[in-house]
Amino acid sequence: MIQAHATARYVRTSAQKAGLVLGLIRGKDVNRALATLKFTRKGVAGDIAKVLRSAIANAQQKEGFSGDVDRLFVSACFANQGPSQKRVRPAPMGRAFRVLKRTAHLTVAVSERPEKVVAVSTDGEKRPRRPQGPARGSKKPKATEPKAAKE
Numbered sequence: 001m002i003q004a005h006a007t008a009r010y011v012r013t014s015a016q017k018a019g020l021v022l023g024l025i026r027g028k029d030v031n032r033a034l035a036t037l038k039f040t041r042k043g044v045a046g047d048i049a050k051v052l053r054s055a056i057a058n059a060q061q062k063e064g065f066s067g068d069v070d071r072l073f074v075s076a077c078f079a080n081q082g083p084s085q086k087r088v089r090p091a092p093m094g095r096a097f098r099v100l101k102r103t104a105h106l107t108v109a110v111s112e113r114p115e116k117v118v119a120v121s122t123d124g125e126k127r128p129r130r131p132q133g134p135a136r137g138s139k140k141p142k143a144t145e146p147k148a149a150k151e
Helices: 015-025 030-038 045-062
Strands: 004-010 072-081 085-090 098-102 106-113
Touching: 004 045, 015 030, 015 045, 015 072, 015 106, 030 045, 030 072, 045 072, 045 106
Parallel strands: none
Antiparallel strands: 004 106, 072 106, 085 098
């Protein structure tokens, strides 16, 4: 099973805002994740899509890759806080406010899904199915007692 990752460092967004978008693609296959990022209305979605494409390219270059990109999925993605740039904003009456321009390190890891193993019986016949109970939601008919005559 191939695993690859890519990291974008010092992206000009906060780690909290990037984490919201990364949560949308976690666990999805790469094609669906790219489509999700394309239609996400957040500024950081473009940066995350670039990192995801880089992780896919890294997986393709690995030894033992099957060549099928459709089997790749986003196994992990997270945003760590980077260094903050400190700036000063003038305020009324000679004061100043501090402005923090936050950065984040975005990491996306992709893995290859294992092939599904299908059990085949040796004699070529299907195995008998287990008997199934009543369908879900169906209620058993209640036993009705004969109504007693009114006296």
